[in-house]
Amino acid sequence: xxxxxxxxCAGAASTHVQELPHVHxxxxxxxxxTRCARYWVFAWREEQGGxxxxxxxxxxxxQSLNGAELTAxxxxxxxxxx
Ligand SMILES: [Zn+2]
Numbered sequence: 472x473x474x475x476x477x478x479x480c481a482g483a484a485s486t487h488v489q490e491l492p493h494v495h496x497x498x499x500x501x502x503x504x505t506r507c508a509r510y511w512v513f514a515w516r517e518e519q520g521g522x523x524x525x526x527x528x529x530x531x532x533x534q535s536l537n538g539a540e541l542t543a544x545x546x547x548x549x550x551x552x553x
Contacts, residue, residue: 475510475513478522480506489534492542494549501533503524514549 483506487525491512498515510530512523525533529548536540536544 475520475522477511478505479504479511480523485511488530491533491545494542494546497517499545499548499549501530503530514522 477485483504485502486505487500488503488510489501491501493499496516499515502511502513502516503509504511510525510527513520513524515522525548532544533541533548
């Protein structure tokens, strides 16, 4: 699990919410801050990882989708920073 501190609350733990599909060579995990409940996506690529902000709306969308629909959604979401 990510050991990088959350950008929102230093020192707060994160809860792993959902495993997301691999897209653009990234491995994504949807997480939530245990202190302020904000959602973050941890993006891994080649042993390096970082937190990416995700809106409440997008986090809810990710949790409602699965399979090919989830992959398509994450792919389009990830183009905003990859
Ligand atoms: Zn927080």
